[in-house]
Amino acid sequence: MAQIQGGQQVLPEGSNRVLGRDAQRTNIAVGYAVAQIVKTTLGPRGMDKMMVSEMGDIIITNDGATILKEMNIEHPAGKMMVEIAKTQDSEVGDGTTTSVVIAGELLRKAADLLDSDIHASTIINGYKFATARAMLELQAIGEPIKVSDTENLEKIASVAMGSKTVGVGTGKDVLAKLVVSAVKQVAEQRDGKTIIDKDYIKLEKKKGGDVLQTQLINGVLVDKEIVHPGMPKTVSNAKVALLDVALEIEKTEVDARINISSPEQMTAFLDQEEKMLKTMVDKVVKSGANVLFCQKGIDDVAQHYLSKAGVLTCRRVKKSDMEKLAKATGGRMVTTLDDLSDKDLGHAGSVQEKKVAGEQMTFVEQCKDPKAVTILVRGSTDHIVDEAERAIVDAIGATTSAVEDGKYVTGGGSTEMELATRLRKYAVEVGGREQLAIQAYADALEVIPKTLTESTGLDAIDTLVDLRHKHEQKDGKYYGVDIYGLKVGDMKAINVIEPLKVKKQALQSASEVTEMILRIDDIIASRGRPQMPQGGGGMGGMGME
Ligand code: ADP
Ligand code: MG
Secondary structure, eight states, X not given: OHHHHOGGGGSOTTOEEEEHHHHHHHHHHHHHHHHHHHHTTOSTTOOOEEEEOTTOOEEEEOOHHHHHHHHTOOSHHXXXXXXXXXXXXXXXXXXXXXXXXXHHHHHHHHXXXXXXXXXXXXXXXXXXXXXXXXHHHHXXXXXXXXXXXXXXXXXXXXXHHTTSXXXXXXHHHHHHHHHHHHXXXXXXXXXXXXXXXXXXXXXXXXXXXXXXXXXXXXXXXXXXXXXXXXXXXXEEEEEEEEEOSOBSOOOOSSOOOOOOOSHHHHXXXXXXXXXXXXXXXXXXXXXXXXXXXXXXXXXXXXXXXXXXXXXXXXXXXOHHHHXXXXXXXXXXXXXXXXXXXXXXXXXXXXXXXXXXXXXXXXEEEOOSSOSOEEEEEEESSHHHHHHHHHHHHHHHHHHHHHHHHOEEEETTTHHHHHHHHHHHHHHHHHOTTHHHHHHHHHHHHTXXXXXXXXXXXXOHHHHHHHHHHHHHSTTOTTEEEETTTTEEEETTTTTOEEEHHHHHHHHHHHHHHHHHHHHOOEXXXXXXXXXXXXXXXXXXXXXXX
C-alpha cells in the first residue's frame, strides 16, 4: 500500500516535493511576497527602489517591471509574477505595478477562501466570472479618445510618468508634450485604424544637461560622426542616399596571389583599385545625393572622393537606424549600387553634425511629415537619464494604447473602486459559492486605491469608506484618491486619466496568473534546484496582514 501511495518513489533521490494545500500555500505566499515588494512604488507618491547587481551596478527605479527583472527571482511562482509584469510591459507599456499588486491581492483573498474550505476550482471559477464581467464593465466605463485629442493625450502621458522621479514638477509637462508630439507624428492611418509603431520613436540617451533639455527631433538622430573632415558639416535641402553596400574593394575569400615585378605594375594596380572606388562614388554622386548613410564600411579613398564631391557621409550606421532613416526621409534602402537612382533618395530639410555632451552626432531634421522621430533624452546623471527614459517609455506606451484602443478611464483608484462596486452587485446575481469568490475579487481591486492612500499618509480605512460611499451614488464613478490634494476627489476634474487598455490588460494578466498558481497542487523540484520554502506553516513569515 505504501508503495502505491508514495509518489516519492518514482522521483529521483534528492528531489523535493510539496503536495496539496501546502503546495498552494507555498505558491500563494511567494506570489504575495513578490507583490509586496513592488507595492510601495505604486503611484506618484510611491517610493523608489535601489537595486545593486552582483557586479555592483546600481539602478534606482520606481518601475515595477524593471525591479522584478533585476531581482532574479528563483522561485517558480515568483517567476510567474515577474512574467505578468513583463507581459504588461510589452503589451501596453504601463501598469506593471498595478497588475502585480492586484495579482498579489487576488492570491491573498484566495488563501482566505481556501481556509474557509472553499475549493480552489470554485475560486478559479468565481475569479473567471469576475474577470469576464470586469472586462464588460470596463468597456462601459471607458470614454472615447482619438489621436487628434492632444489635450487628453498629454494628460495620459503625464499621469503615466507621474510616479517616476523625473515626472515630478515641470519635467513632467515638458516630457508629456514631447511624447504626445512624437506619437502623433508617427501615427499612421491604415484601414480606418490608427496604428502607432513605437519602434519608430527612437530614444537616444546622452548624459549631461538637464531633463528639461530633452528634445524631440522630427527625424532621426544618428550616433555617428561625419567620416571625413573635408565634408560639409551641414547640408540643407538634403537628398539622402541610404546604402547597404560597402564602398570598398571586396577582398576575396580565395587566397589570390598577384605578381608584381615592376614599379609601373604596382602603380597600375593601385590606380585600378582607385578607379574602381571612384566609379562607386560616381554612382552615388550621379544619383544626385548630397548626403549618404552607409550601413557598411567606406574605404579611405572613397571617403576622399565623396569629400571632393561635397557629400556629407556617415558609415557603419546601425541597421535599425537605417530603417528609421528610410521612414523619416521617405528614401529607399539600396543594396546594389547600380540600382541607385534619384527615385531612391530621401529628403530632409537639414542634415547637420552637432556636438552633444562632447560627442559628435548627426541630426537628420526637418523631414516632411516623417514617420520616424527621435527623442534625445538628457539628464545630469546616468541614473536620471535612465529613469527619464523609462518614464518616456511608459508615457509612449500609455498614449499609444489609448489611441489604438480608443478609450480612456479615470485613475487614482477610481476605476478599480467603480469596478469593485459593480462586481459586488454582480456577485449577488450569480449567487452560490462563486459569489464569495467574486466578492473577494471585488475586495481585491480595492488594493489600488488603498495603496495609493497609504502612499500619502492618509487614513486608508476612512478613505475607502468614503470612496465606497461615493461610488454607490449615481455620479460617483470618477472619485478616487487625490494624491496631491490629500483627499478623495473627482479624478476627471484633476486630469488623472489613463488608457482603458492598461486596466484591461492588468486585470487580465493578474487573474490569469492567479488562476495558474491556484491550479497547482503539486510542486516537484528535481535535484540541483535550490531548496524551496516549505509551506503549510501559515503566512505569518511572509508579512501577510
Ligand atoms: P504602474 O506600474 O502600475 O503604472 P505607477 O507607479 O505608475 O504604477 O502608478 C499608477 C497608479 O497611480 C495608477 O493607479 C494611477 O491612476 C495612479 N496615479 C498616477 N498619477 C496620479 C495622480 N496625480 N493622482 C492620483 N493617482 C495617480
Ligand atoms: Mg505607470
